[in-house]
Amino acid sequence: MCAVTIQVGDLYAQPRGSNLTADAPAGQATWIWYPGDYAVWLANKMQNRRTERGAFLPVFWKMDSHYVLVEFHKDINLSHPDTIQIAVEGRYNVKIDGKAITGNLKTIQLPKGQHRLSLKVYNQAAVPAIYVKGNQVISDGSWQVTFEDKEWIDASGKASDKSGTTYEHAGYWNFNTAANKPSAFQLQTVPASPVKRTVLPSGSVLLDFGKETFGFIRLKEVSGKGVVNIYYGESKAEALSRDSCETLDRIEFTTPVNNFDTTTASTKAFRYVQIDAPKAVKIGQVDMLYEYAPVTSRGAFSCSDSLINKIWQVAAYTLHLNTREFFIDGIKRDRWIWSGDANQSFLMNYYLYFDQPTVKRTLYALRGKDPVTSHINTIMDYSFYWFMAVKDYYEYSGDAELVKTIYPKMQTLMRYCLSRTDKDGFMEGLSGDWVFIDWADHLTKKGALSFEQLLFCQSLETMAICANVCGDKAGAKKYQNLASQLKAKLFSVFWDSERHAFIHRIFKGKKDEAVFRYTNMFALLLGYLSPVQRKEVITHVLLNNQVQAIHTPYMRFYELAALCVADSQKVVTREIKSYWGGMLQKGATSFWEEYDPAAKGDAQYAMYGRPFGKSLCHAWGASPIYLLGKYYLGVQPTSPGYKTYEVKPALGGLKWIKGSVPFAKGDIQIYCDQKQIKVKTTGQTEKGTLIFHSRTQPRTNLGTIKQTSEQAYTLELHTGQQYVVNYEAI
Amino acid sequence: MCAVTIQVGDLYAQPRGSNLTADAPAGQATWIWYPGDYAVWLANKMQNRRTERGAFLPVFWKMDSHYVLVEFHKDINLSHPDTIQIAVEGRYNVKIDGKAITGNLKTIQLPKGQHRLSLKVYNQAAVPAIYVKGNQVISDGSWQVTFEDKEWIDASGKASDKSGTTYEHAGYWNFNTAANKPSAFQLQTVPASPVKRTVLPSGSVLLDFGKETFGFIRLKEVSGKGVVNIYYGESKAEALSRDSCETLDRIEFTTPVNNFDTTTASTKAFRYVQIDAPKAVKIGQVDMLYEYAPVTSRGAFSCSDSLINKIWQVAAYTLHLNTREFFIDGIKRDRWIWSGDANQSFLMNYYLYFDQPTVKRTLYALRGKDPVTSHINTIMDYSFYWFMAVKDYYEYSGDAELVKTIYPKMQTLMRYCLSRTDKDGFMEGLSGDWVFIDWADHLTKKGALSFEQLLFCQSLETMAICANVCGDKAGAKKYQNLASQLKAKLFSVFWDSERHAFIHRIFKGKKDEAVFRYTNMFALLLGYLSPVQRKEVITHVLLNNQVQAIHTPYMRFYELAALCVADSQKVVTREIKSYWGGMLQKGATSFWEEYDPAAKGDAQYAMYGRPFGKSLCHAWGASPIYLLGKYYLGVQPTSPGYKTYEVKPALGGLKWIKGSVPFAKGDIQIYCDQKQIKVKTTGQTEKGTLIFHSRTQPRTNLGTIKQTSEQAYTLELHTGQQYVVNYEAI
Known part of the structure; x- marks a missing residue:
């Protein structure tokens, strides 16, 4: 296996359209729906595109549906009469002040004054959605929606009391014209050509697109009659293996065609494609339609080490391929939304796109609808990651609206969790629960696992935080109490002072140490450790080679983050270069689901008992995006939505680093070397804090540096200013 | 208002096709789906057809959806290889022993031996459904289905434990060929012509179809260009009232047509139709497509009184018009499924069609899906009627399978009810609850109403019965205890020994007497009264004119049934003749939603604050079907599914009565006059009991008459025998 040469910049050269994933700007009419319903519907569509060797392969958990009948209304006060245009997906009525209009329901005159405009829409196949545009009235997130308006009247015609009805603010995205119907949404495409074409001994043709990619294959100028088989490979070996490649297509020309162009019906992931056509079929040309989400890369990172830079670029490309209608796990398979995987994509997203709509859609899609009949994705830890992801989203974005809308669903999922605790308040895997943690040897999963309790505890703390955001004080108190009790129990039962670490589990009443x-x-x-325990864990676990190593990029994400929190960026730099650099050495053009440096040849592609089961483009492989942004550039919010934030640069052994970290309302640009730190924030924040160490007394061009302890300094940062600090790195 | 002449037999002359509503016969391949889902989906379709003066008027409660992703499987043991044909509604895969098949998924070879055949289907717009037909393997109700199969595999390819998954038996109806797709279902239609055509002074045309009817209007041989307005009326006055008729259609010929035939897009209810066409539009002919459910009338009743016979015929016609995809309330409006209304249709159905599939569909549609967010139809009493209807269905049909399938949904609805009780365990109307009881003056509905507690108690007893059917002994005990406590409280709080009756309510801690x-x-x-209380209620309430009279056929249903239970059939005969006969006198060709004998002229059509708001064809108007079958022919099951039953004829002042009562597996024919009773049961039962009184010693041609008390006798009945008893009626 020879390493390919990667052209940095070329690899990540992405088509960029308008930023389709941004929310509609305020004051603009946009299609609206019941909040979360569009995500549920779109997720069904996306997740039902997976195939395995031609066979449809859907998810194994409950798929939910949108509400099929939805009432929308808005109370308006018009200074002048308004003429509004209405577009609707579904069968509908329009009411003004409760009275139905008949006749033309597409253009409506609203009289001046105080009125309630209501629409009620039925749509079984797609999400009931409306678009209203007038001079004074527009459809937007301020509309009220419900799935049960309870508007009965009695025999005399008197209307009911409606106080039993819960209204929500409408959901929306960026469908900002009447013609741009939500149900017609498709990702963007652009043609791309193979970089190499090889005729195989069998006569079939092997195409190499130069790097991992995703889209539709186009057969052009086809003539003749017969069956064309297409075998896809993320690796060359996979595309060559007709019997074991994971995905394939079969295009049958039952009647003769002449100079005919055709495109595969569904997208596939591949670098290599084997086209096997019978002699009776001539194909003029083969290329692809690359399909992508037009998200904007706002984050950036570069440094003195070209391998690290290459890794960052490939990681960004990996994340981009896996950022689609939602954050998915991998583009070859499963192409599903997995909570544990998405949780990492969310965090990477905060350092690359800061695309809030994709996070929100993914959160809604994962959670689905009530009733809760199993853990998210059937996995216990994945329910917990979902809670934690809501907390992260709130911290990064400050979006209290999402928290308020989704809080009832947080409550019902937490109720499900709490209904499955044992006498100690611990959650064990019950019948039907998948306990995942990681793909790893010796990792037994029966009994009460310390790992699950820790995530459960963090989930309860998340509930308390979100309860406070929603003004649910009783809930906040209840959840905080439950979290505190569980935390105390977690330490008393699982913390082992002899081992200076948490032990694995209790099984059948006995400790598994x-x-x-x-x-x-x-x-x-998560900051659960005392300063002493923190040191113990770093020494006895994190930096202890006796403790079983982690092989998946999935858990390396957290492991390396933890090392950074332990100020061991130098170790992390080495690990990134060796682990991710190792994949590049093996020819990777995107990062993998799992990587074992010791595996050789085609064996490295095997997983799930199948020779090419492993995904070679997995979102969780892109963690350097997050690590380098959060722990090298050192940027993170310290209050929700970057109202306040910290910048704590760490070179991690590199000569210099520079980059940019996005947030909802601006960007933070950082440069750091051994002698100088430069920071500039643009956009809307209250203040930031630069945190750094220096051997010598540092100097700044702006503001006042404060010393917080020996060799430790801070500088308050304000937006719009370019701060230049001269210092001497330790 | 002159009385029309009703041709008995003519009125109820119904087109009869194959009995489409019967279930698929055993051993025959049929389309299958997740149980209940087809009803939920079809109900959405049906209930979203209501319009009011052209405006779409959907329900105001939550509409649910089918599961969009469903796994079907069957474990089979084949003596020989089998070739099976597969038809599917939705995207699907096929697995044999867990391994997906590729290629042709419509014809599959199954090897001999023990195998599991699985299909997994995704369908957002319609219900995932499959049809499988081989020599040995067919799709039927024995298949297992689930909406979450939890079939994950670990990294090594090992399959998960699946024990957390709940499988149900598949649902089905009578789609017994591959081509007969469930999503394409439509009721049957047959053309019908108006009996009278009148040109109005305005130039528009009034058509009279001779009786209440339902369907599509067809305009034939239309030429010209312009707008044709169609105004429908259940009464002549309504069809003539362009401004106030409840339903209308507007057909616009935007470009000139020539000799063109067109049909209205949706069905309407009417007897009269006003066709208003401009001069520029010539219409050759107008007729209708009568739309109907091809259910078979198995029950029959006739007697010595021709008015009663006419009433029975019109009642049967009224019920038939309201028996559609589901049992609906009325055909003009609401055309929805209301639990209180359906409960009566179910009971009438047991004495007319004994159509189980329509009952099951209606029960599923009413209940919808979890979570429960409001009472059924938002009405507290309607939740209770639903429970009671399940009990009735089980008693009449003996269908334990339905009870087992629906029991989890009974539990969740009861949990919702129990979560809304007050400190006394009573249910008051909380915010968002509609407390209905009846349309009646002075009937206050705030506080804890004795009526609601009584129905709640019966619902709890139903839960206990169904828990036992499902083998849930703990549940049975719990619900029985709750029922007993509530019953005790009901009597201690609401029974007033001075008034010899239950009083109305407690409001703000005080009794409303x-x-x-x-x-x-x-x-x-419901049999809640002691013999003494029973007499008190009959004297002081039922037969007491001081107690406010009931005006709706809805509550007259129960009132007259209670009088029958009190052996007051003579009173009931008089009431039927005066009340239902009164409607006939007013020109009714089907029975009304509400009837006030005192109302005159067009005022009698008003309701809900609208001049023609009242429905003139309302299912609950058809109660004579039930009363005459159950309390005159006197037939009812005494153990589930007519394993045992009683026949207790009552002449109610009539010279003779005769008729037939259907049950799942047979029919019971009865004739009774003052001197002779004849009974013949065909079909499958264990035994029946004829119960009668005689002044003299009765004689029988078969079996042995037993005397049970003075002038009271019984005779055991066996199937296939014609019993003739000579006696002398008291």
Whole structure:
């Protein structure tokens, strides 16, 4: 296996359209629907596109549906009469002040004064949605919606009391014209050509698109009659393996065609494609339609090390391929939304796109609808990651509206969790629960696992935070109490002072004193440890080679983050270069689902008992995006939505680093070397804090540097200013 | 208002096709789906056809959806290989022993031996459904289905434990060929012509179809250009009232047509139709497509009184018009499924069609899906009627399968009810609850109403019965205890020994001692009263004119049933003749939603504050079907599914009665006059009991008559025998 040469910049050269994933700007009419319903519907559509060797392969958990009948209304006060245009997806009525209009329901005259404009829409196949545009009245997120308006009248014609009805603010995205119907949404495409064409001994043709990619194959100028088989490969070996490649297409020309162009019906992931046509079929040309989400890369990172830069670029490309209608796990398979995987994509997103709509859609899609009949994706830890992801989203974005809308669904999922606790208040895997943690040897999953309790505890803390955002004080108190009790129990039962670490589990009433990295690194990351325990965990677990190593990029994400929190960026730099650099050495053009440096040849592509089961483009492989943004550039919010934030640059052994970190209302640009730190924030924040160490007394061009302890300094940052700090790195 | 002459037999002359509503016969391949889902989907379709003066008028409660992704499987043991044909509604895969098949998924070879055949289907717009037909393997109700199969595999390819998954038996109806797709279902139609055509002074044309009817209007041989307005009327006055008729159609010929035939897009209810065409539009002919459910009338009744016979015929016609995809309330409006209304249709159905599939569909559609967010139809009493209807269905049909499938949904609805009780365990109308009881003056609905508690108690008893059917002994005990406690409280709080009756309610801690018929007649009907209380209620409430009279056929249903239970059939005969006969006198060709004998002229059509708001064809108007079958022919099951039953004929002042009562597996034919009773049962039962009184010693041609008390006798009945008893009626 020879390493390919990667052209940095070329690899990540992405088509860029208008930023389709941004929300509609305020004051603009946009299509609206019941909040979360569009995500549920679109997720069904996307997740039902998976195939395995031609066979349809859907998810194995409950798929929910949108509400098929929805009432929308808005109370308006018009200074003048308004003429409004209405577009609707579904069968509908329009009421003004409760009275139905008949005749033309597409253009309506609204009289001046105080009125209630209501529409009620039925749509079984797609999401009931409306678009209203007048001079004074527009459809937007301020509309009220409900799935049960309870508007009965009695025999005399008197209207009911409606106080039992819960109204929500409408959901929306960026369908900002009447013609741009939500149900017609498709990702964008652009043609791309193979970089190499090889005729195989069998006569079939192998195309190499130069790098991992995704889209439709186009057969052009086809003549003749017969069956064309297309075998896809993320690796060359996979595309060559007709019997074992994971995905394939079969295009049958039952009647002769002449100079005919055709495109595959569904998208596939591949770098290599084997086209096997019988002699009776001539194909003029083959290329592809690359399909992509036109998200904007606002984050950036570069440094003195070209391998790290290459890794960042490939990671960004990997994340981009896996950022589609939603954040998915991998583009070859499963192409599904997995909570544990999405949780990492969310975090990477905050350092690359800061695309809030994709996070929101993914959160809604994962959670689905009530009733809760199993854990998210059937996996216990994945329910917890979902809670934690809501907390992260709120911290990064400050979007209290989402929290308020989704809080009832948080409550019902937490109720489900709490209904499955044992006498100690712990959650064990019950019948039908998948306990995942990681793909790893020796990692037993029966009983009460310390890892699951830790995530459960964090989920309860998330509930308390979100309850406060929603003004639910009783809920906040209840959840905080439950979290505190569980935390106390977690330490008393699982913390082992002899092992200086959390042990793995209790099973059948007995402690299993095995120590794994998982619980310990998460406890560090989540700030659950005392200063003493923190040191113990770093020494006895994180930096201890006796503790079983982690092989998946999935858990390396958290492991390396924990090392950064332990100020071990130098170790992390080495690990990134060796692990992700190792994949590049093996020819990777995107990062993998799992990587074992020791695996050789085609064996490295095997997983799930199948020779090419492994995904070679997996979102969780892109973690350097997050690590380099959060722990090298050192930027993170310290209050929701970057109202306040910190910048704590760390070179991690690199000579210099520079980059940009986006947030909802601006960007933070950082440069750092051994002698100088430069920071400039643009956009809307209250203040930031630069945190750094210096051997010598640092100097700044602006503001006043404060010393917080020996060699430790801070500088308050304000937006629009370019701060230049001269210092001497330790 | 002159009385029309009703041709008995003519009025109820119904087109009869194959009995489409019967279930698929055993051993025959049929389309299958997740149980209940087809009803939910079809109900959405049907209930979203209501319009009011052209405006779409959907329901105001939550509409649910089918599961969009469903797994079907069947474990089979084949003596020989089998070739099976597969038809599917939706995108699907096929697995044999867990391994997906590729290629042709319409014809599949199954090897001999023990195998699991699985299909997984996705369909957002319609219900995922499959049809499988081989020599040995067919799709039927024995297949297992689930909406979450939880079939994950770990990294090594090992399959998960699946024990957390709940499988149900598949639902089905009578789509018994591959081509007969469930999503394409439509009721049958047959052309019908108006009996009278009148040109109005305005130039528009008034058509009279001779009786209440339902369907599409067809305009034939239309030429010209312009707008044709169609105004529908259940009464002549309504069709003539362009401004106030409840339903209308507007057909616009935007470009000139020539000799063109067109049909209205949706069905309407009417007897009269006003066709208003401009001069520029010539219409050759107008007729209708009568739309109907091809159910078979198996029950029959006739007697010595021709008015009663006419009433029975019109009632049967009224019920037939309201028996559609589901049992609906009325054909003009609402055309919805209301639990209180359906409960009566179910009971009438047991004495007319004994059509189980329509009952099951209606029960599923009413209940919808979890979570429960409001009472059924938003009405508290309607939740209770639903429970009671399940009990009735089980008693009449003996269908334990339905009870087992629907029991989890009974539990969740009951949990919702129990979560809304007050400190006394009573259910008051909370915010968003509609408390209905009846359309009646002075009937206050705030506070804890004795009527609601009585129905709640019966619902709890139903839960206990169904828990036992499902083998849920703990549940049975719990619900029985709750029922007993509530019953005790009901009597201690609401029974007033001075008034010899249940009083109306407690409001703000105080008793409201008003006495209404409702609680008292239901207590009698449900067997809640001691012999003494029973007599008190009959004397002081039922037969007491001081107690406010009931004006709706809806509550007359129960009132007259209670009078029958009180052996007052003679009173009931008089009431039927005066009340239903009164409607006939007013020109009714089907029975009304509400009837006030005192109302005159067009005022009698007003309701809900609208001049023609009243429905003149309302299912609940058809109660004579039930009363005459159950309390005159006197037939009812005494153990589930007519395993045992009683026949207790009552002449109610008539010279003779005869008729037939259907049950799932047979029919019971009865003739009775003052001197002779004849009974013949065909079909499958264990035994029946004829119960009668005689002044003299009765004689029988078969079996042995037993005397049970003075002048009271019984005779055991066996199937296939014609019993002739000579006696002398008291």
